[in-house]
Amino acid sequence: MSAPFTHHGGDLASARAHFGGAAADWIDLSTGINPQPWPGAAGIAIDWRVLPDRTALADLETQAAGHFGADPLLCRAVPGSEAGLRLLAPLLGLPGRHLALSYRTHAEAFENAEPGWEPFARPQGATTLIIANPNNPDGQLRTRAELLALLARQEALGGWLIVDEAFADCRTETSVCDLVANTRRLIVLRSFGKFFGLAGVRLGFVVAPRAVLAQLGHRLGDWPVNAAALALGMAAYADTAWIAGTRSALPVMAAALDALLARYGLVAEGDCPMFRLIRTPRAQTMFTGLARRRILTRPFAEQPHLLRFGLPADGAALDRLDQALGADLADG
Amino acid sequence: MSAPFTHHGGDLASARAHFGGAAADWIDLSTGINPQPWPGAAGIAIDWRVLPDRTALADLETQAAGHFGADPLLCRAVPGSEAGLRLLAPLLGLPGRHLALSYRTHAEAFENAEPGWEPFARPQGATTLIIANPNNPDGQLRTRAELLALLARQEALGGWLIVDEAFADCRTETSVCDLVANTRRLIVLRSFGKFFGLAGVRLGFVVAPRAVLAQLGHRLGDWPVNAAALALGMAAYADTAWIAGTRSALPVMAAALDALLARYGLVAEGDCPMFRLIRTPRAQTMFTGLARRRILTRPFAEQPHLLRFGLPADGAALDRLDQALGADLADG
Numbered sequence: 124m125s126a127p128f129t130h131h132g133g134d135l136a137s138a139r140a141h142f143g144g145a146a147a148d149w150i151d152l153s154t155g156i157n158p159q160p161w162p163g164a165a166g167i168a169i170d171w172r173v174l175p176d177r178t179a180l181a182d183l184e185t186q187a188a189g190h191f192g193a194d195p196l197l198c199r200a201v202p203g204s205e206a207g208l209r210l211l212a213p214l215l216g217l218p219g220r221h222l223a224l225s226y227r228t229h230a231e232a233f234e235n236a237e238p239g240w241e242p243f244a245r246p247q248g249a250t251t252l253i254i255a256n257p258n259n260p261d262g263q264l265r266t267r268a269e270l271l272a273l274l275a276r277q278e279a280l281g282g283w284l285i286v287d288e289a290f291a292d293c294r295t296e297t298s299v300c301d302l303v304a305n306t307r308r309l310i311v312l313r314s315f316g317k318f319f320g321l322a323g324v325r326l327g328f329v330v331a332p333r334a335v336l337a338q339l340g341h342r343l344g345d346w347p348v349n350a351a352a353l354a355l356g357m358a359a360y361a362d363t364a365w366i367a368g369t370r371s372a373l374p375v376m377a378a379a380l381d382a383l384l385a386r387y388g389l390v391a392e393g394d395c396p397m398f399r400l401i402r403t404p405r406a407q408t409m410f411t412g413l414a415r416r417r418i419l420t421r422p423f424a425e426q427p428h429l430l431r432f433g434l435p436a437d438g439a440a441l442d443r444l445d446q447a448l449g450a451d452l453a454d455g
Numbered sequence: 456m457s458a459p460f461t462h463h464g465g466d467l468a469s470a471r472a473h474f475g476g477a478a479a480d481w482i483d484l485s486t487g488i489n490p491q492p493w494p495g496a497a498g499i500a501i502d503w504r505v506l507p508d509r510t511a512l513a514d515l516e517t518q519a520a521g522h523f524g525a526d527p528l529l530c531r532a533v534p535g536s537e538a539g540l541r542l543l544a545p546l547l548g549l550p551g552r553h554l555a556l557s558y559r560t561h562a563e564a565f566e567n568a569e570p571g572w573e574p575f576a577r578p579q580g581a582t583t584l585i586i587a588n589p590n591n592p593d594g595q596l597r598t599r600a601e602l603l604a605l606l607a608r609q610e611a612l613g614g615w616l617i618v619d620e621a622f623a624d625c626r627t628e629t630s631v632c633d634l635v636a637n638t639r640r641l642i643v644l645r646s647f648g649k650f651f652g653l654a655g656v657r658l659g660f661v662v663a664p665r666a667v668l669a670q671l672g673h674r675l676g677d678w679p680v681n682a683a684a685l686a687l688g689m690a691a692y693a694d695t696a697w698i699a700g701t702r703s704a705l706p707v708m709a710a711a712l713d714a715l716l717a718r719y720g721l722v723a724e725g726d727c728p729m730f731r732l733i734r735t736p737r738a739q740t741m742f743t744g745l746a747r748r749r750i751l752t753r754p755f756a757e758q759p760h761l762l763r764f765g766l767p768a769d770g771a772a773l774d775r776l777d778q779a780l781g782a783d784l785a786d787g
Contacts (some may be wrong), residue, residue: 131677133506151505162502171490171653172688173483174465202534202657205676213545213674228676321503323682326535342545344537344560345463349681350655396617 128153128410131227132148132433133322142414143281146312150440151433153419155259155290155398157373158436159454161322161359169351177345179353184328186360191288191313193300199339200348200356204289206329207339208253211310211329214338215283216252217239224426226259226287227411241417249280255287256297260400260431262393270299276278278308285310288395289327292318293370305332315352318369319359326352328376373397376434383441387448399432405455406430418444460485460742461756463559464765465654474746482772483765487591487622487730487749489705490768492652493691501683509677513687517557518692523620523645525662526633531653531671532680532688536621536646539671540564540585543642543661546670547584547615556758558591558619581612588629589621592732592753592763594725602631610640621659622729624650625702640745647684649729650701651691658684684762705729708766715773716764723764731764737787738762739761744783750776 127137132153135146140351180200201207205228212219212232219233230236233251252273258265270286277284288311291298300311311330316322326348329339340347348356359365377396382390384401391399398421403409406429410422420429435441459469464485512532513778520530527580533539537560544551544564545608562568565583589596604614620643623630632643643662648654658680661671672679680688691697709728716723716733723731729747730753735741738761742754767773 131616132505134509135493135505136508136510154506156504156506169655169683171496171655171683172488173467173653174463174486174488174648175657176468177466178468202538203676203678204683205678206534209674209676210542231673231676316506322506323501323503325507325678327680341563342541344535344541344563346537346657349534349657349683351501351503351681351683 128419129422132421132431135419138414138419142417144417148417150418150435150443152435152444154322154433155395156317156322156433157320157369157397158434158440159369159372161362161365163358163362164321164355167354167358167441169354171350173350175346175348175350175353179357180348183353183357183360186357187313187328187329189328190360190366191300191311191328192295192298193303193311197303197305197336198328198330199336200352201327201329201339201343202348202352203316203325204287204312206325207312207327207329208287210339210342210347211285211335212251214335214342215251217249219253220250221253224258224261225253226255226289229253229255229287233240235303249282250277251283251285252277253285253287255289257294257393257395259288259290260398260423260429262395262398262400264294264394265295267297267299273304274307274309280400283308283310285312287312289314289317290395293373293396294394300330303330305334307332309339310335315359320354321359324352324355325349326356352448361398373434379441380432380434383445383448387452397434401430401432402428404428404431408455409451412454413447416447416450418447460751461754464753464763467751470746470751474749480749482750482775484776485753486654486765487727488649488654488765489701489729490654490766490772491704491762493694493697494692496653496687497696499686499690501686503682505682507678507680507682507685511689512680515685515689515692518689519645519647520662522692522698523632523643523660523662524627524630525635525643526756529590529635529637529665529668530660530662531668531672532684533659533661533675534680534684535648535657535674536619536644538643539659539661540617540619542644542671542674543617543667544583546667546674549581549614550587552582553585554590556590556593557585557588561585561587561619578626582609583612583615583617584609584689585617585619587621589622589626589725589727591622591727592730592755592761594727594732594757596626596629596726599629599631603634606639606641615640616644617644621646621649622727624724625705625728630661635662635664637666639664642667644664647688647691651717653687654764655692656687657681658686677682705766711773712764715777715780719784729766733764735762736758736760740787741783744786745779748779750779750783
């Protein structure tokens with residue numbers, strides 16, 4: 124398995140270099156990015172000439188906080204939730220712990236992070252626990268009560284809990300953004316690009332106590348995000364009709380993918396409609412078989428039995444996947 | 456003097472809140488950003504849907520390194536040179552020293568930075584010295600020989616020299632980008648938005664030894680800059696005709712501003728054609744007088760005799776400034 128495909132999803136250039144084909148030939152199912160993006164981006168002219176406006180930044184943070192159900196005073200824009208986590212981790216100054224099966228950055232962000240943590244095992248000493256909800260790549264969803272129990276344990280030991288809600292936009296009932304307060308040791312990360320399907324913008328948010336935001340701001344400076352992030356983020360988070368429609372549409376698209384996978388005996392697991400995970404001993408050969416047919420999925424170096432699928436954008440993409448899975452199984 | 460105007464330039468929203476007027480009424484001379492931006496931005500369609508492409512990032516870094524005269528292997532894109540410095544400072548782990556009169560971020564980026572450093576005073580112990588060349592706001596330009604002498608002193612004590620070349624695009628003969636090497640303790644910062652007049656893009660570069668770039672990359676993650684930064688940066692750094700024309704044009708525009716200021720007895724100092732600094736006991740009242748006439752300049756809280764002017768974009772802006780200076784002096 125080649126390293127580029129197990130490092131992160133979305134590396135279509137490496138896929139083309141390895142397997143050939145023009146960019147237009149490929150269907151990229153290697154990320155968890157909504158393939159039906161918010162349609163307003165093309166209609167917004169960006170003024171690149173001036174420095175990003177501080178008032179516009181504050182307005183965006185307030186608008187986004189409304190979408191998250193967070194206190195606007197505790198919500199700060201960052202250039203992507205991944206960059207936000209990498210900046211936060213050293214500021215908190217504690218050893219990191221993350222789930223064995225988790226987003227790769229959860230391990231990379233901390234010095235000497237300890238993997239393989241079981242959420243309800245007895246914790247030892249002050250640590251920064253990070254958990255994605257829903258989790259990536261297995262889509263496991265935890266309740267607010269479970270997260271609050273983890274937070275109480277962390278606080279009792281002088282630790283922190285970071286909840287990565289990068290994929291939470293469809294499951295608002297489990298978000299803990301509203302619980303972040305200056306008196307709690309709870310931080311939530313949110314992502315703009317995944318739900319809105321605009322990953323190139325590089326926009327995320329950190330919801331955290333004021334003292335943490337002040338340190339984060341010191342590392343980022345006065346212009347944490349670019350002019351397009353301000354303009355597109357503001358308009359997209361205000362588009363409540365599109366947001367509601369997309370919250371309904373993504374589970375339907377995920378169900379169609381699940382039904383297709385089921386026809387090949389593959390059981391999609393987890394509770395996140397933005398990507399689906401299968402477990403099969405054929406995961407590695409299936410990755411290669413699909414890539415030869417110009418469909419990029421997401422394999423995992425240390426879990427060779429897993430394969431993650433993003434949502435096909437439409438019926439044509441579903442049909443392509445159907446044919447490719449059929450041909451791959453016939454080969455295999 | 457109100458804090459927003461002495462913190463950084465470019466805060467037109469605060470200027471409007473304090474002094475009134477619509478955005479279109481104002482001429483913003485409070486930054487050192489080229490007012491005649493690279494004209495290609497509007498013609499480039501940005502695909503915001505996908506994650507920024509790693510191959511495109513490597514291509515941009517190679518293209519920019521060519522513009523800087525740097526080794527492409529030692530050049531990394533960052534989301535603005537200011538963010539780059541704020542990330543670098545704690546990685547180097549040494550006390551910071553900066554010029555008394557310097558870019559505000561030079562002090563803020565370091566814990567317990569020591570101001571008031573005289574460049575050729577005897578250094579004490581290992582420090583990270585930062586010096587902008589040309590310096591901001593006084594435009595002082597140092598030769599490569601001077602910088603090499605500083606570097607030798609820093610290296611002898613186990614320190615680092617960071618040269619902030621954010622405003623260096625017009626003065627390539629003094630750049631030390633080509634001297635950065637894995638065996639030297641020299642780091643250079645470059646800015647895209649100032650020379651190309653596209654500050655909203657948030658793109659800068661760090662030229663540094665590989666070990667420093669590896670640490671920096673660890674803090675920034677796999678997508679350090681947004682999709683527009685990749686597309687616009689690549690096209691703009693490749694536009695050698697526009698670059699050459701702008702290197703000729705900016706000094707002419709600066710000379711026109713100098714001549715105008717001289718008619719009011721004001722002597723512009725320094726050797727940077729992207730902004731001009733005057734020293735006058737009337738600096739604070741002149742800032743207010745110009746702002747009342749919808750021209751924003753850059754005052755300094757701790758140096759109340761200084762006022763910095765960006766370049767007026769055209770003859771009409773020069774005329775507005777001429778009238779405003781005349782009316783202000785008549786008032787004063």
